[in-house]
């Protein structure tokens with residue numbers, strides 16, 4: 176009989192809900208504990224999953240006998256949780272971004288590496304069937320140009336618009352596109368950002384810029400441009416376009432679990448829509464790695480750190496150039 180995997184989840188907000196419902200759908204997993212510092216939220220999740228409730232995530236990691244833990248907390252809440260997991264030798268899946276800054280993520284990466292700990296990061300696009308299709312297509316015809324867009328509303332969670340808490344739009348959202356860019360085009364050798372700052376006095380200090388544009392150069396010689404905006408009533412476009420010799424690829428995310436790929440090449444235009452749940456695929460791959468059944472994790476902590484470095488550099492480049500780019 177297959178041994179059941181005992182897991183916990185710290186954070187019980189939006190993305191934790193997606194992971195918890197995926198985990199509840201697997202017949203070899205028990206969600207035994209959940210944590211959130213908002214009592215009503217953790218009580219609801221604990222009752223839905225028949226799990227123990229904690230209001231302190233470190234306490235959960237230190238008290239429970241788990242096989243793995245999910246960290247689904249806002250960017251500013253990372254550090255102590257991962258340190259506790261490393262101390263216990265407990266494999267963890269952490270949602271992107273790794274932290275609101277670079278120093279925390281770099282420090283945790285060192286601890287994870289030193290402990291040889293199994294980890295995964297929530298760059299879920301890597302688990303999309305459509306992304307695999309694109310990887311195959313570009314394997315013998317490398318992209319020359321990448322254009323990415325994250326044109327959206329400001330997420331309603333209280334921490335998001337404060338750059339000191341979320342890290343900013345590049346670090347918190349557009350990071351998915353930087354991760355795809357690394358996967359499909361290769362490492363970034365150079366970048367530069369200009370942005371439109373938020374109006375002074377409008378909410379907390381250090382507000383996330385309203386819009387930004389990042390120019391990229393890749394090791395391969397390819398170039399790119401990634402734009403972000405957070406001023407719309409709803410998501411308008413989230414995706415990337417790749418141009419290579421004889422083809423254009425468009426990959427768009429309408430919502431998690433609703434993606435579309437359009438490829439135009441010498442043979443015409445083909446579109447494909449996917450309703451695959453990449454969060455469930457990412458969770459399954461991590462669970463199988465935890466159980467020692469396979470090595471299907473597509474983004475470890477160390478790999479995610481390289482993407483985080485690009486997003487962080489994009490955010491800092493905008494901040495250092497100010498509103499005029501001077």
Ligand SMILES: NC(=O)c1ccc[n+]([C@@H]2O[C@H](COP(=O)([O-])OP(=O)(O)OC[C@H]3O[C@@H](n4cnc5c(N)ncnc54)[C@H](O)[C@@H]3O)[C@@H](O)[C@H]2O)c1
Pocket residue numbers: 185186187188189190191210211212213216230231232247248249250252270271272297298299332333347431
């Ligand atoms: N992969 C994706 O596409 C995707 C989508 C949405 C969010 N996310 C990421 O997931 C993370 C959480 O986002 P969200 O939308 O779920 O936010 P959220 O605000 O809905 O949920 C976060 C929860 O964490 C709790 N929390 C905060 N600090 C905590 C701490 N120290 N210990 C325990 N609980 C704590 C909050 O009370 C809240 O319930 C963010 O990093 C975000 O970027 C990823």
